[in-house]
Amino acid sequence: MSFAEQLHRLQAFLDADDLHEExxxxxxAHGYLTALAICTEQVPAREWIDALFAEPPHYRSDAERAEIEETLQQLKAHIGRQLASDDDMELPxxxxxxxxxxxxxxRGWCIGFMEGVFLxxxxxxxxxxxxxxxLLLPIMVGSGLFEDQPExxxxASNPDLMDEMIEQIPEILTALFLLFNAPEEKPALLKPRHH
Incomplete structure (x- = not known):
């Protein structure tokens, strides 16, 4: 089965209605795996898979469980390669x-990313x-998780600002990845600002 087919099956599984509401x-999940791929502290697969599902899903078989968990790990590795490449990451x-x-x-992607950060x-x-x-600010804003905070x-009440921030997310992911994984190559985004 090709990776594209595996992803298709993973998507159908994760988007089904019978998973736990959390x-x-x-x-x-894509946002969550992106955060895990950026963070230098490796979270054990068992821990992040269990956290992703909130409670164990009802798999039809052990084979299905193995396939879903394997595809999640492959997707995380794939995202890691995208982040490490010279191109900005494309969001799904x-x-x-x-x-x-x-x-x-x-919004779902940003919420997932923040879940990965919270882990x-x-x-x-x-x-x-x-x-x-x-750097996380646009993703935090996109997630809507912090809207009860005045700033x-x-x-959120400024649509132009929101659009501008959200459009930066792909380059922000690259900057975060470099910050954590190649700190000696400070991306231009992080050069000190002259006041």
Missing amino acids: ALDYMA CELDLGEEPDDADL REGAWFENAEDEVSE FAEM
């Missing part, structure tokens, strides 16, 4: 929250907290 769907969804942000694929929050912020916080509510 389980991540395919878009969120439009970089747009649209008219109904809560229903947007991008090892300490590792994300221990070395370059300010830079990481600044996020203010940004």
Whole structure:
């Protein structure tokens, strides 16, 4: 089975209605795996797979379980290769929250990414907290998880600013990846700003 076919089956599995309501769907899982692929602290596969599903799914067979878990690990490795390449990563969804942000694929992706960050929050912020916080901002805004905080509510009420931030997400992922995995190559995005 090709990787594309495996992904197709994974997507159908994650987007089915019978998973636990807190389980991540395919878009969120992609964001989640992207965060895991960026973070330098490796989370054991068992831990992140269990966290992704919230509770063990009802697999039809051990073979199906093995296939889904294997495809998740392959997708994580694939995302890691994309991040390490010279091109900005392509998200599996439009970089747009649209008219109904809560229903947007991008919102799900950003929520999943933040779930991945929360899994090892300490590792994300221990070395370059300010830079990481600044880089994560568009993803945090996109996730809608922080809208009860005044500064996020203010940004969310400015559609042009939101669009501008969200369009930066692919290059932000590259910058975060470099920050964690090649700190000696500071991307241009992080050069000190002259006030």
